Amino acid sequence: MTKKICTFCVMDTSASNIKFDKSGQCNYCKDFQKKLNTKKKNLDNIIKQIKINSKSKNYDCIVGLSGGIDSSYTLVKVVELGLKPLAVHLDNGWNSELAQNNIENLVKSLNVDLYTHVLDWDEYKSMMNSFFASDVLDIELLMDNAMYSINYKMAKKEKIKFILSGSNISTEGMNMPKNMNWIKFDKKNIKSIIKIFGNNKIKSYPAIGVFDLVKYILLNKIKWIHFLDYFEYKKDEAISILKSKYGFKPYEYKHYESIFTRFYQGYILPNKFNIDKRILHLSTLIVTNQITRNDALRILAQNPYSSSAQLNEDKEYFLKKMNWDESMLIKYINRPPKSHMNYPNSKYMYKILLKIYKLLKSSD
Numbered sequence: 609m610t611k612k613i614c615t616f617c618v619m620d621t622s623a624s625n626i627k628f629d630k631s632g633q634c635n636y637c638k639d640f641q642k643k644l645n646t647k648k649k650n651l652d653n654i655i656k657q658i659k660i661n662s663k664s665k666n667y668d669c670i671v672g673l674s675g676g677i678d679s680s681y682t683l684v685k686v687v688e689l690g691l692k693p694l695a696v697h698l699d700n701g702w703n704s705e706l707a708q709n710n711i712e713n714l715v716k717s718l719n720v721d722l723y724t725h726v727l728d729w730d731e732y733k734s735m736m737n738s739f740f741a742s743d744v745l746d747i748e749l750l751m752d753n754a755m756y757s758i759n760y761k762m763a764k765k766e767k768i769k770f771i772l773s774g775s776n777i778s779t780e781g782m783n784m785p786k787n788m789n790w791i792k793f794d795k796k797n798i799k800s801i802i803k804i805f806g807n808n809k810i811k812s813y814p815a816i817g818v819f820d821l822v823k824y825i826l827l828n829k830i831k832w833i834h835f836l837d838y839f840e841y842k843k844d845e846a847i848s849i850l851k852s853k854y855g856f857k858p859y860e861y862k863h864y865e866s867i868f869t870r871f872y873q874g875y876i877l878p879n880k881f882n883i884d885k886r887i888l889h890l891s892t893l894i895v896t897n898q899i900t901r902n903d904a905l906r907i908l909a910q911n912p913y914s915s916s917a918q919l920n921e922d923k924e925y926f927l928k929k930m931n932w933d934e935s936m937l938i939k940y941i942n943r944p945p946k947s948h949m950n951y952p953n954s955k956y957m958y959k960i961l962l963k964i965y966k967l968l969k970s971s972d
């Protein structure tokens with residue numbers, strides 16, 4: 609089956625629920641354009657709020673730092689604006705050396721405290737193996753869930769009311785197609801999958817569930833802020849500032865600061881799940897005028913990996929770290945995918961809570 613592709617961006621029929629209008633433009637980029645035109649956020653206002661609500665002596669906000677461009681630039685901006693951040697980083701064992709160096713350089717030159725939470729590798733590895741055995745799509749749920757959890761936990765512990773993250777509309781604002789990831793707060797799904805496939809319970813892994821999230825938001829009054837949305841955020845400018853002022857070494861593609869993420873997005877997703885997440889990132893950049901559609905098409909025509917040497921290097925690294933042999937990887941890639949819905953999950957609860965939250969928000 610050939611893919612039909614949007615005439616304005618590069619989203620195609622591999623995205624669930626994609627629809628095209630008469631001119632061939634898709635609902636993803638049209639919705640995104642609408643979102644961009646809604647009211648601009650007020651920076652002075654949020655800075656004031658963060659300073660007023662600070663209950664901690666040492667810090668007035670947390671910055672979740674992955675080592676990627678967006679979160680690193682968030683930290684730079686936060687310091688420039690006179691806030692006192694605590695940088696929080698989650699280490700799941702897959703950080704590239706490049707990312708590690710970038711993080712260290714950055715916090716040192718900005719003179720910011722860094723809290724790094726290191727996940728227990730044996731436990732995390734066994735959880736990853738259960739996820740592989742279950743054939744579900746979102747292996748990164750394990751990383752992202754723990755990342756959210758650690759940020760909220762630290763905020764609560766340090767009595768900090770604001771978590772500033774590098775997630776943003778300008779480079780990530782297009783709606784994620786439902787078939788490309790899973791609800792990041794689905795502790796129930798994580799617990800069920802590791803129970804079924806590893807006969808395991810969570811030991812030290814810091815899971816966060818939908819009700820934990822509700823508690824953090826309503827009881828502890830912790831706000832998660834997409835900080836870069838308060839600026840005219842352009843990725844190229846961010847990279848050049850990070851490079852020239854902080855000796856930052858950029859990654860060849862979005863989210864490639866982690867070796868597993870690179871292997872997952874560049875090899876596992878396209879080969880097992882027929883998904884190339886680059887269409888989403890590139891389309892977002894097209895809509896925000898950061899790249900032309902032709903350049904995006906040119907990039908998409910190339911392999912997600914810059915070279916087969918890099919792919920082989922990452923594959924070797926993955927196999928060794930996971931104690932797999934090549935035949936296990938081939939078998940895994942060839943098995944048909946299964947939905948997260950095949951296992952107990954919080955999807956409906958999450959939907960209900962989200963609806964209530966939106967109602968509450970629109971009434972204040």
Ligand SMILES: [Zn+2]
Nearest residue numbers: 614617634637
């Ligand atoms: Zn489109």
